[in-house]
Amino acid sequence: GPLSGSGQIQGLAESQYTAARCRKALFRRGDKRTMVSMEHMDCTSLSSGQASWRSGLEVHQSKGSTDEGAGSLAGLHEARKRHQGQFWTPLSVVSMLWRIAQEAFESQADRKITLLDNSMGSGRMWHFATADRFALAGCDVDAELVAKVQETAEAAGFTVDLHARGMEEVAPRGFDVALVNPPFSLSLQNPALKKYPCTTWGKFGPDTSAQSDEYAVCQALEAAAVVLAVVPSGLAADVVAGGLIGEQRQRLRAVLSLGKTAFSGEGAEVETSVLVFGRDKGEYIGRISVD
16 A cells, blocks of 8 residues: 555664653753753754745645634534644744654664655645655645645655555555654544554444544554654543553653644644654653643
């Protein structure tokens, strides 16, 4: 299937990412809790001050940011059908994720790093990628936007493997790093769903139903050596408690709490967190608040 096997995107990272490096390189310690300031994250420095290859894609607004909203609990289902959970990841958050993933990037200096996003949207997660160092793979249900991202990326010289399909229709394998911000709390019903700890009984039988954000995390963990996932804080708490992802829990290094305002620019107010996973079992350093 798409994104499976060797295809255009090859190789599995032997990532040297560790919680100790994460602490040393990224976080300053306070007396009672660790704080990270996104205000001081200079996005432009990641690409040497040059404009991103995907700057032209910034004209495309997310469906969620332009939607009229649910208005009431009864209208929530209809609102989700309209915007499909599509909200762009703020560049300040993307910058932070790239700084965390830097250890994995530097460990593969002899070849291109393969990046996966199983709900790619406008390609925000790849904003700081350069064609000489990275290859891009992803999927999304927004076919028109996928085509625009592919055209822009290919024009910039990237090797790409992009598909206008939902995450439940692809089987990604063998990636170095997955950077994902999946749609929250959408119901996936598909007889071809991969069986994960998060899949449940659905209308097609056992393990044919899942929640979009939970499934995206499970899929990314199977597909990539290092995973950074933006998720609802409730989901993050479930993962910390040992639910949803099974034995993959031992790969969890940290949970970064973004609070309720990280997506305010997208018109969304929801408690979000970032799950940080390494390649193998490692030290879990705990929850980190981000201001």
